[in-house]
Amino acid sequence: MSADPIRIQLINPNTSVPMTEKIRATGQLVAGPGVSITAVCPSKGPSSIESHTEEILAAQAVVEAIGEAERASGPSPDAHVIACFGDPGLDAARETTGAPVLGIAEAAMHAATLVGRHFSVVTTLDRTLGRAEDLVLRYGFERACVGLRATEVPVLALEEAEADAVAVITDSALAAVREDRADVIVLGCAGMTDLCQTLAEATGVPVIDGVAASVGMALGLVRMGTRTSRLREYAPPKA
Amino acid sequence: MSADPIRIQLINPNTSVPMTEKIRATGQLVAGPGVSITAVCPSKGPSSIESHTEEILAAQAVVEAIGEAERASGPSPDAHVIACFGDPGLDAARETTGAPVLGIAEAAMHAATLVGRHFSVVTTLDRTLGRAEDLVLRYGFERACVGLRATEVPVLALEEAEADAVAVITDSALAAVREDRADVIVLGCAGMTDLCQTLAEATGVPVIDGVAASVGMALGLVRMGTRTSRLREYAPPKA
Amino acid sequence: MSADPIRIQLINPNTSVPMTEKIRATGQLVAGPGVSITAVCPSKGPSSIESHTEEILAAQAVVEAIGEAERASGPSPDAHVIACFGDPGLDAARETTGAPVLGIAEAAMHAATLVGRHFSVVTTLDRTLGRAEDLVLRYGFERACVGLRATEVPVLALEEAEADAVAVITDSALAAVREDRADVIVLGCAGMTDLCQTLAEATGVPVIDGVAASVGMALGLVRMGTRTSRLREYAPPKA
Amino acid sequence: MSADPIRIQLINPNTSVPMTEKIRATGQLVAGPGVSITAVCPSKGPSSIESHTEEILAAQAVVEAIGEAERASGPSPDAHVIACFGDPGLDAARETTGAPVLGIAEAAMHAATLVGRHFSVVTTLDRTLGRAEDLVLRYGFERACVGLRATEVPVLALEEAEADAVAVITDSALAAVREDRADVIVLGCAGMTDLCQTLAEATGVPVIDGVAASVGMALGLVRMGTRTSRLREYAPPKA
Amino acid sequence: MSADPIRIQLINPNTSVPMTEKIRATGQLVAGPGVSITAVCPSKGPSSIESHTEEILAAQAVVEAIGEAERASGPSPDAHVIACFGDPGLDAARETTGAPVLGIAEAAMHAATLVGRHFSVVTTLDRTLGRAEDLVLRYGFERACVGLRATEVPVLALEEAEADAVAVITDSALAAVREDRADVIVLGCAGMTDLCQTLAEATGVPVIDGVAASVGMALGLVRMGTRTSRLREYAPPKA
Amino acid sequence: MSADPIRIQLINPNTSVPMTEKIRATGQLVAGPGVSITAVCPSKGPSSIESHTEEILAAQAVVEAIGEAERASGPSPDAHVIACFGDPGLDAARETTGAPVLGIAEAAMHAATLVGRHFSVVTTLDRTLGRAEDLVLRYGFERACVGLRATEVPVLALEEAEADAVAVITDSALAAVREDRADVIVLGCAGMTDLCQTLAEATGVPVIDGVAASVGMALGLVRMGTRTSRLREYAPPKA
Known part of the structure; x- marks a missing residue:
């Protein structure tokens, strides 16, 4: 387990870089040894998610961040965290990847x-x-x-x-x-x-x-080898 | 964190030693680095918990196991798991210790x-x-x-x-x-x-x-520094 | 019905004898003619039930009181009442006897x-x-x-x-x-x-x-000839 | 209690006299000593209650039967039972009298x-x-x-x-x-x-x-001296 | 649609003629073109519905008003509204006619x-x-x-x-x-x-x-050609 | 009311023009006199909404269609209908406009x-x-x-x-x-x-x-003069 850490990606769906860094710091603090934490945020979109309208944009950003991470070279994240209290895009995220996804x-x-x-x-x-x-x-x-x-x-x-x-x-x-x-x-x-x-x-x-809580729960799921059910609702969507 | 592992105690409230060992093995498997897993069971009582009557005895065994671990010399467990699907004694356990307790x-x-x-x-x-x-x-x-x-x-x-x-x-x-x-x-x-x-x-x-799931969640709580609320319901009972 | 009264046993699961007597007095007052009320309490255990931990002991005392009454010579109680507001041991009591058991x-x-x-x-x-x-x-x-x-x-x-x-x-x-x-x-x-x-x-x-209420309801069940279902959940537990 | 029995009136809101007698017989069987059971039914109206429309007529019959019994000379019933499984008129009955009323x-x-x-x-x-x-x-x-x-x-x-x-x-x-x-x-x-x-x-x-069950529960309430709350909802209606 | 308006009958189950007129006026105001609104009230019964007892009489009045309208010469109402906030007799009304009935x-x-x-x-x-x-x-x-x-x-x-x-x-x-x-x-x-x-x-x-709201919803159902389900519960009652 | 019809806009959030026309036809059929029905769909996006991921895009399309209609010259729609059974973007739509919005x-x-x-x-x-x-x-x-x-x-x-x-x-x-x-x-x-x-x-x-049902309900709300509450949750979002 030493050479190959568990990778958890925290997704802040607003554009605030300092908030993204704060979220990453919390994630790192509670992750324990053998875990690699990354945190991302979109380059454009709302600077905060405080309405249903912004939540739609946030959901879109979450799905895109997961897609990008999965398409990137190198190992994909073992789990994802949606670091916004409305849990925007959670159901869609669970369609997008079999890796566990948690909302904060x-x-x-x-x-x-x-x-x-x-x-x-x-x-x-x-x-x-x-x-x-x-x-x-x-x-x-x-x-x-x-x-x-x-x-x-x-x-x-x-x-x-x-x-x-x-x-x-x-x-x-x-x-x-x-x-x-x-x-x-x-x-x-x-x-x-x-x-x-x-x-x-x-x-x-x-x-x-929730940032701290989700990292702990995501880690637990990864160590159990448990991934999202792909039967019915969370099967990959049509292209 | 190297010299001082996180300690999680798994409590099997029936008397089966092989089942206790099986539970410990699962716990160890999902615990990750820096975690010490122990598993205990009572020396007397029912060999399996399959009725409300046996559940009362199991609840008693759980409370006693936590008390013993806390009174023992050396560091106390950082969290406890009740490894029986009826979660016997869970509320009482949360009165007994501030360390997180989870039922499977x-x-x-x-x-x-x-x-x-x-x-x-x-x-x-x-x-x-x-x-x-x-x-x-x-x-x-x-x-x-x-x-x-x-x-x-x-x-x-x-x-x-x-x-x-x-x-x-x-x-x-x-x-x-x-x-x-x-x-x-x-x-x-x-x-x-x-x-x-x-x-x-x-x-x-x-x-x-649930054995695997509870170890992951307990670990998460410990790493967050979160302990059971001692306000009102889960305050220590009178002696 | 004259020679053979209906017998209701009230179980106070704490050790307070005066409270047990008070409970018996209420039971007698509302029982009506042709009914015999007894009230028992354990000789050791908590003097009051005010925590989850004490509730486990109370549950144990309830199951034992029913077992003792059923094993005693002479006619068994036709119904039992658990005279403690947490209804400790109610499900276990319903496994222990087919006679109706009510919590207050x-x-x-x-x-x-x-x-x-x-x-x-x-x-x-x-x-x-x-x-x-x-x-x-x-x-x-x-x-x-x-x-x-x-x-x-x-x-x-x-x-x-x-x-x-x-x-x-x-x-x-x-x-x-x-x-x-x-x-x-x-x-x-x-x-x-x-x-x-x-x-x-x-x-x-x-x-x-609840003491008064439970005596009335228990009496009603006894006069209807209705006993606890022994199918599935409340079948007698293994010895 | 010998000279003055507890009086329970069973109200069958359909016009079937044989069914009314059958209901009375059950009531008597489970009533125990010191209890007087009467059963009444309306002289006109539906012969059975099997629709919402008939239920309205049944509700009306229930309220009238209670009113008649309370206005009659001699002691009023100590409790009333609505002997029809739809419990027609139960809320209105509880406005009409302070004596306990139960639906079957x-x-x-x-x-x-x-x-x-x-x-x-x-x-x-x-x-x-x-x-x-x-x-x-x-x-x-x-x-x-x-x-x-x-x-x-x-x-x-x-x-x-x-x-x-x-x-x-x-x-x-x-x-x-x-x-x-x-x-x-x-x-x-x-x-x-x-x-x-x-x-x-x-x-x-x-x-x-429910006929048997309601008699037992009604008796219990009467022996406890408990009557329907007249505060707010079940206060007597305007004339 | 010009020669044959949609007919909606508003039923005020109390005897207040001014209130009935007020209800009709609201109905007319929100009905739009091509709709005929009538409002009726019983000639005897309670002047207001403020208790469960009065609600039974109101329910009776509602069922009778629907029956009368359906038996009258000329086209029957296409929908009925029960213009009393307790929705008295709503289920019975749905048995009485297949035309939609709404409570306010x-x-x-x-x-x-x-x-x-x-x-x-x-x-x-x-x-x-x-x-x-x-x-x-x-x-x-x-x-x-x-x-x-x-x-x-x-x-x-x-x-x-x-x-x-x-x-x-x-x-x-x-x-x-x-x-x-x-x-x-x-x-x-x-x-x-x-x-x-x-x-x-x-x-x-x-x-x-609710008067205004029910007229709009009733109209919608009529224009959709949707009537009350007559399967099982709301089938016509026995005569 | 003759010169100024009530305007209801049906929004099909997928790109299918035939389906949009079918939706409009239903709307027209149930609208009654004095009502103008329009139906729109996005020019790009998913051709059907059958996953959580597509639902996010649909929600976005709904919000945009409402915004466009409100910004267009001429009178704005008096109500909007989201013609997709997942009701995508319903909460956001209610932030976007005070005109009533219904999901099918x-x-x-x-x-x-x-x-x-x-x-x-x-x-x-x-x-x-x-x-x-x-x-x-x-x-x-x-x-x-x-x-x-x-x-x-x-x-x-x-x-x-x-x-x-x-x-x-x-x-x-x-x-x-x-x-x-x-x-x-x-x-x-x-x-x-x-x-x-x-x-x-x-x-x-x-x-x-739901297409037919929503037109009727929307019309009713418009004729009542009832618009979405702008207090708290559905207030306009920040720009």
């Missing part, structure tokens, strides 16, 4: 239920909560998820890690623990990945960042 | 939903299906799980890996794919851990063994 | 839905609410149950029937009526059995004590 | 879940299954109920207890056990009340007749 | 989900909320409906369009937007039909009146 | 529940059933929908209206009525719009084509 919302919600009973999501804009609600239902967590909380901190404000943004997010997480009766917090944006430790200390409960 | 039914069901839309569980005795149904609901997979299938192969017959048992289990998995429209199979017993590869080949769909 | 949480929740649309549970410690939530779902009352309220009054404080405890519980019940919009209150602990009348007067809505 | 579908479904995990309903005409489905959902038993089976035996054919009708019903119950995996059978018509024992013997699983 | 609660809830994610119902008396809850569940909108709000303004007070009543209803709608997070409001009474525009202006979100 | 899966499922209790969807390829399942859940019809049936007839084969294709689709619809117990059939592809009448005759139950 998906991974974060799964992980949250492994360390507590009730989680709340603390996220960016109110307008994204509908998509979050759809994902909660799609993944089966309508009883585990006790709150979806918008902070109205836009995605790009997170990159600056402004003190104000951190304070607002912390307040929202504390309110989730107190009012929603959450015993776990899920971070609702890839751009919050570097706030995880700070929030865990401030709230005293586990705080789950 | 839980881990297998979560993993199954990451690589397909619909899974069926192929398990041992019909009488255990009620417990499986409770777990499906507890974990939120009532839409993802499309079948619970008993083979009437008892747990201990699995240790002998009789050709007959394998044929019956294979037939059940094939029927799940065809009749339940499952695109993923979940193995419903820790004692089936060594059949995973055989069944995947026979069915052409991903086959998830 | 189960009986109380069923009864509540017969006299109103929405109930809230008023119980002891916050840490027990997870178990209550599981039971609500198991029994199908996720729409009928509109609140789970912890008072942080420990089980054993109830035995002293302190004025303070009563006031706190009354306040919680009133809040349930007002804020949860409950039109029925369910008492969340066998030790509250003697507060039922007081709370009904204070709130003006039906207040259901 | 309601009581049968509740009882079924106390002695097994999964029940199927075996009933008369296919066209009534929609109403049964609504009731299953209203009472919270959508997971417990695994089958709704019509025999196409009309209600009035049951009064003749024709061998053919019994054979068809028995076959349906056996199919429910085998194909739906029911471990309990619920009889879907008051007119089947006298088939309960025969079917239990034929199937080997508990068979629940 | 049904139509309003459906329409609400077409223009937003979450709706709250603003209605009259608290005691009617149970029925509304049943309808939400029956129609499948338990996730879309985020609030049921009673104003305690009785139905008949609406006819006077008192300023006070309008203010209370407006406050309730505003609270629904703010506290329930509704993005659409559903009016919970046919008598509110003339407040729709006022409330839409006051709240800034779509406000759905 | 959405409209068909809503309409089906207005004329029966249980519907089955008869559609093209098995691989599209996952998306259909997601939509059923999103719209709240998980109890109303009793079957999702793939015929393996590809979308483009429908344009040829081959006898074979019609026979296979008819058989599937008949099986849905018989085996799923559907009393209504929903056509699962815009390309089936011309089979509606044939299938209704063959099955004897209502058959719902």
